[in-house]
Structures are given as structure tokens and as C-alpha cells.
Amino acid sequence: MKVALITGVGGQDGSYLAELLLDKGYQVHGLIRHSSAEKYKSRLATIAGVPERKDNFVLHYGDITDSASLVRMLAEIQPDEVYNLAAQTHVKVSFDLPEHTMNTTALGALHVLEAIRTTKSDCRFYQASSSEIFGTAASPQNESSPLEPQSPYGCAKAVAHLLTASYREAYGIWAVSGIMFNHESPRRGTDFVTRKISKAVAKIAAGEQDELHLGNLKAERDWGFAGDYVVAMWQMLQTDTPEDYVIGTGESHSVREFARLAFEYLDLNYEDYVRHDPDLERPAEVINLRADITKAEKGLGWKPTVGIEELVQMMVDADKQKL
Ligand code: G4F
Numbered sequence: 001m002k003v004a005l006i007t008g009v010g011g012q013d014g015s016y017l018a019e020l021l022l023d024k025g026y027q028v029h030g031l032i033r034h035s036s037a038e039k040y041k042s043r044l045a046t047i048a049g050v051p052e053r054k055d056n057f058v059l060h061y062g063d064i065t066d067s068a069s070l071v072r073m074l075a076e077i078q079p080d081e082v083y084n085l086a087a088q089t090h091v092k093v094s095f096d097l098p099e100h101t102m103n104t105t106a107l108g109a110l111h112v113l114e115a116i117r118t119t120k121s122d123c124r125f126y127q128a129s130s131s132e133i134f135g136t137a138a139s140p141q142n143e144s145s146p147l148e149p150q151s152p153y154g155c156a157k158a159v160a161h162l163l164t165a166s167y168r169e170a171y172g173i174w175a176v177s178g179i180m181f182n183h184e185s186p187r188r189g190t191d192f193v194t195r196k197i198s199k200a201v202a203k204i205a206a207g208e209q210d211e212l213h214l215g216n217l218k219a220e221r222d223w224g225f226a227g228d229y230v231v232a233m234w235q236m237l238q239t240d241t242p243e244d245y246v247i248g249t250g251e252s253h254s255v256r257e258f259a260r261l262a263f264e265y266l267d268l269n270y271e272d273y274v275r276h277d278p279d280l281e282r283p284a285e286v287i288n289l290r291a292d293i294t295k296a297e298k299g300l301g302w303k304p305t306v307g308i309e310e311l312v313q314m315m316v317d318a319d320k321q322k323l
Contacts, residue, residue: 001025001027002025002026002081003026003027003077003078003080004021004026004079004080004081004083005028005073005074005081005083005123006021006028006030006031006083007031007083007084007085007086007108007112008032008085008086008087009030009031009059009085010043011040011089012185012187012189012226013085013229013230014030014043014083014085015044015046015047015187016187017085017230018047018057019053020234022052022053022056022057027056027057029058029077029079030057030060031062031063031064031073032060032061033062044059064086064104064108064111064112065103065104065107067111067114070115071115071118071119074115074116074121074123075119079121080123080124081125081237082112082121082124082125082126083128084109084125084126084128084160086104087156087157087160088104088153089105089153090153090189090192091151091282092280093191094156095283101152102155102159105157106155106159106160109159109160110160110163112125113125113164113167113175116167116173116175122174124174124175124176125173125175126236127161127177127178128178128233129160129161129178129179130157130180131179131180131182131246131291132149132150132154132286133147133149133154133157133179134146134147134148134179135147135149135151135154139252139288140290141290141291141292142292143244143246147162150285150286151284160177161244164177165177165244168242175242177244178229178233178244178245178247179245179246180232181221181222181224181246181249182194182223182289183223183225183247184223184224184311184315185225185226185227185314185315186198186315186318186319193255193258194223194258195315195319196214197214197258197259197262198262198315198316198318198319199319200212200273201266201268201316202266202320202322204263204273205320206320208323210273211273211274211275212259212274213276213277213280214255214277215276215277215282216255216281216282217254217255217274218254218256219255219286219287220254220255221252221253221289222249222251222290222291223253223311224249225304227306228305228306229247231302235301235302236300239299239300243299245295245296245299245300245302246291246293246296247291247293248304249291249293249308250291252289252290253308259274261309261312262312265312265313266320
């Protein structure tokens with residue numbers, strides 16, 4: 001039985017990845033911050049409620065900012081695969097909490113890599129890299145695009161990305177970065193724009209909310225379904241040689257377009273409800289992110305299965321049901 005360790009298992013991606021690995025017959029160890037346990041119980045309910053999954057799932061309280069505990073955990077678990085998904089993942093928050101973002105998102109990755117090095121683990125390591133490392137680089141962005149991050153979050157992810165490559169070169173650690181473009185689902189946090197929109201649309205249709213305040217409506221993102229992206233994470237660790245891959249859909253849409261599609265799905269006109277709020281804008285914005293997934297298609301045989309309209313509908317339907 002293969003053994004995997006997932007940091008950030010209580011997040012959107014962590015919960016989908018844990019399900020995928022458990023269904024493939026892995027024993028999965030998940031690292032979760034004690035303070036997050038209650039909050040993320042609902043995301044892990046699909047594991048707790050299924051005996052075949054639950055029996056092979058072990059939750060550990062810990063923190064990627066605590067390197068000693070990571071060393072202990074690696075020595076004890078001896079994983080075959082380590083997925084580092086833990087981070088402070090909100091771009092706007094990173095402008096308010098730059099040090100915290102660096103400590104978790106950049107140094108956190110370093111702690112995991114150091115733990116692998118010092119325990120002489122021969123595990124394979126996956127680093128959750130982000131399209132935010134490209135920032136203002138011309139789109140479509142691929143594995144060779146320049147790193148031009150525009151936020152403390154983007155800078156922290158760029159550091160983690162470069163450290164992963166550095167540990168691969170310097171110490172021969174089997175380490176890769178998956179450069180993930182935006183990926184969403186009904187499990188997305190409500191402070192990210194897609195889920196903020198789908199939740200508001202459901203509430204407005206039910207008469208429970210009057211308006212939706214948004215920041216930059218022109219920004220364009222390449223939005224895919226998180227359930228597809230965790231498959232790519234796993235595939236990256238099953239290849240013959242450790243290499244980085246860009247993962248996205250190859251299409252980008254504006255925030256305005258996402259909102260229009262979501263409102264239209266429930267026969268509403270977004271212009272009647274969406275209000276622009278400059279306070280929700282960021283000190284610096286990334287205007288267009290669009291993935292060039294040629295390498296992933298060829299090297300992994302990966303491609304997205306959910307398009308933008310299906311994604312919007314899935315999220316609005318889920319929020320309607322939650323109401
Ligand atoms: O949903 P967002 O907050 O996601 P963002 O900043 O693109 O980052 C996400 O994707 C990255 C991958 O590219 C991840 F690495 C990162 O961890 C995170 O998952 O914002 C998307 C866009 C931005 O341009 C933002 O300015 O939506 C715009 N926006 C407009 N109004 C808003 C809002 N974003 C949020 N969160 N809330 C608003 O009210």
C-alpha cells in the first residue's frame with residue numbers, strides 16, 4: 001500500500017486529492033492546523049462518511065511553519081509521496097499579511113523540503129505552485145514564461161517554486177511544481193471571487209440578498225474544476241522524470257463574464273445586482289492569466305473535463321442546495 005502525506009488536507013484541493021488517493025488504495029496522512037479542524041469538517045465529510053476511505057485516512061494536527069514537527073512526521077510516516085498544498089492562499093490578504101504569507105507559503109515549502117532532506121526520505125514531492133508567479137508575463141503562460149509576481153502571495157509562491165527546483169538539482173530530491181491556474185468547485189472558500197459570486201446568486205434568487213459588491217471586474221482568469229486538477233497533481237508524481245507542468249484550461253474569462261453567466265443561469269441580469277466597490281480592488285492586479293497546457297497534454301495525457309459554463313452551473317446549483 002502506497003503512503004501519501006498531504007499538507008493542507010482541509011482545503012478545497014486537499015480534500016479532493018485525499019479522496020482520489022484513498023480511492024486508488026493509498027494510505028493517506030493529512031496535516032491540518034488545529035484551528036482549522038472544525039472549519040473544514042464539511043470538506044472532509046466525504047471521507048469520514050465512507051468506511052473504505054476512513055479506515056486508511058489519518059489526520060495529524062500540525063503546521064508547516066513548525067519544521068521540527070514535520071521532521072518527526074516524515075520519519076514516522078515514511079511516505080512515498082508528499083503533496084505540499086498548505087499555504088496562505090488569498091492574494092488580497094497577502095497585501096495585509098505579507099510576513100505571515102511568506103512564512104507559510106514560502107518558508108513552509110522550505111521546511112517540508114528540508115524535512116525530506118534531513119530524514120533522507122526517498123519520497124516524491126509535489127509543490128502546489130501557482131499561476132500568480134507569472135503575474136504580468138504575457139499570456140498564454142507556459143513553463144518557460146518569466147516570473148513577474150505582483151503580490152506578496154505571488155512572490156512567496158515564486159520562492160517556493162524556485163526552492164523546489166533548487167532542491168531537485170542540488171540534492172537529487174524527486175520534486176516537482178504543478179503550476180496551477182485558478183481552480184474552483186463548490187468547496188471553494190467564499191472569499192474567492194467565483195464562490196462569492198455563486199453564493200450571492202443563489203441568495204439573491206432566494207430573496208435573501210439584494211446586491212453583490214465586487215472589485216476588479218475586468219481581470220481575466222483561466223478557471224477550471226479543482227477535481228480535475230488533483231488528478232494532474234497525482235499524475236505528475238507517477239512520471240519517469242521530475243518535471244514542472246502548467247495546469248489550466250487554456251481559456252480565460254473576465255470576472256464580469258463569470259458573474260454574467262452565474263446570474264443568467266438563474267434567469268437574472270447581473271447588471272441589476274453587481275456593484276463595483278473600489279475597496280475590494282488590490283494594490284496591484286494581475287490582468288490576464290491563461291494557461292498553455294501543451295506540455296501537460298503531451299507529457300501527462302491530462303486535459304480538463306469541465307468547461308466554464310458547467311463549472312458556473314455546478315457552483316450555483318451547490319449553493320442553491322446549501323441554502
Ligand atoms: O478569486 P480570486 O481571489 O483569485 P486569485 O487572486 O486569482 O487567486 C487564486 O488563484 C491563484 C491561481 O492563479 C491561486 F494561486 C490563489 O491561491 C487563489 O486560489 O480573484 C480572482 C480575480 C482577481 O483579479 C480579483 O481582483 O477576481 C477579482 N475580484 C473582483 N472582485 C475579486 C473580487 N476577488 C475576490 N476574492 N473578491 C472580490 O470581491
